[in-house]
Amino acid sequence: MLIRRADDLRSSDTTPESLYLNRRDFLAAAGLLGAGLVAGFAPRDAGAMQEPQAVGKPFGLQPDDKPTPWKDVTGYNNFYEFGTGKEDPAEYAKGFVPRPWTVQVDGLVAKSGQYQLEDFLKPSAVEDRIYRHRCVEAWSMVIPWRGIPLADVLKRAQPSSQAKFVEFTTLYDPKRMPGQRSGVLPWPYVEGLRLDEAMHPLTLLATGVYGRDLPNQNGAPLRLVVPWKYGFKGIKSIVRIRLVDKQPRNTWNEANPQEYGFYSNVNPEVDHPRWSQAKERRIGEFLRRPTLMFNGYKDQVASLYAGMDLRKNF
Numbered sequence: 001m002l003i004r005r006a007d008d009l010r011s012s013d014t015t016p017e018s019l020y021l022n023r024r025d026f027l028a029a030a031g032l033l034g035a036g037l038v039a040g041f042a043p044r045d046a047g048a049m050q051e052p053q054a055v056g057k058p059f060g061l062q063p064d065d066k067p068t069p070w071k072d073v074t075g076y077n078n079f080y081e082f083g084t085g086k087e088d089p090a091e092y093a094k095g096f097v098p099r100p101w102t103v104q105v106d107g108l109v110a111k112s113g114q115y116q117l118e119d120f121l122k123p124s125a126v127e128d129r130i131y132r133h134r135c136v137e138a139w140s141m142v143i144p145w146r147g148i149p150l151a152d153v154l155k156r157a158q159p160s161s162q163a164k165f166v167e168f169t170t171l172y173d174p175k176r177m178p179g180q181r182s183g184v185l186p187w188p189y190v191e192g193l194r195l196d197e198a199m200h201p202l203t204l205l206a207t208g209v210y211g212r213d214l215p216n217q218n219g220a221p222l223r224l225v226v227p228w229k230y231g232f233k234g235i236k237s238i239v240r241i242r243l244v245d246k247q248p249r250n251t252w253n254e255a256n257p258q259e260y261g262f263y264s265n266v267n268p269e270v271d272h273p274r275w276s277q278a279k280e281r282r283i284g285e286f287l288r289r290p291t292l293m294f295n296g297y298k299d300q301v302a303s304l305y306a307g308m309d310l311r312k313n314f
């Protein structure tokens with residue numbers, strides 16, 4: 001994130017591609033979002049039919065939002081465990097094997113335990129949801145995630161009354177994650193949420209994208225998605241979820257506290273020290289579009305921050 005900005009995109013990063021949505025999703029999108037969005041889901045050519053389909057219920061999308069092509073969702077990533085370039089994760093995470101996978105849920109809970117990935121994937125709990133995705137670097141995407149509400153997992157663990165925050169930790173295994181052999185960030189990557197943010201129904205533990213298991217570069221096999229926050233809150237390849245009473249560390253804040261806060265709510269009124277956050281470049285588009293407060297999820301989440309100074313708590 002310290003390295004490249006949206007302005008640095010090469011043209012190969014931004015070539016738009018048409019998408020295929022199946023009829024059910026097409027109609028769902030039409031019903032929920034109106035004619036403007038449907039126009040964005042125009043019919044496509046035979047080649048595009050090979051692409052995975054963008055399945056899911058749209059959440060908080062604007063009329064001109066359409067899913068970012070698979071090629072960009074899976075080819076333009078931040079995952080420093082596999083390199084600092086946007087195309088590095090797709091290249092260097094190829095050989096990573098995210099199975100078997102154990103997630104420890106512990107800390108201030110009545111029922112701590114080790115979960116196998118399969119425990120997170122009970123078919124009844126899994127949902128497909130299309131969310132906006134805004135990176136602190138001022139680029140954005142629209143991503144069809146598959147996952148389960150984090151609240152489901154937390155409730156099963158039964159947080160105690162002392163639990164106020166949730167801490168997440170990425171796998172630490174420099175043999176399998178070559179970027180961890182460098183000092184580019186303090187390892188392992190850690191993130192945190194306040195408990196009410198973690199329990200919010202929009203907060204997802206994602207296990208897939210475009211109806212498929214998460215590709216390695218997107219954080220296989222399990223990553224966090226908090227759509228009203230900058231993308232760096234979306235910690236990848238999680239092995240531990242710990243309930244705690246104090247605000248946890250978070251990696252980017254630790255690396256550069258002047259530039260990256262704990263809350264990291266998308267806020268067009270609070271600039272990053274080195275660039276404006278008022279606009280964003282949607283991957284695949286040329287012109288910048290205005291950034292929306294809480295990334296367009298204001299109605300759902302603003303009450304979480306009532307009375308807080310969002311310039312101080314950035």
Ligand code: MTE
Nearest residue numbers: 077078079080135170189231232234235236
């Ligand atoms: N998680 C880990 N473990 N390591 C990382 O480098 N990068 C973060 C976040 N999660 C990162 C991470 C950043 S800066 C962003 S913008 C998102 O992942 C990118 O998610 P995406 O590649 O699926 O778009």
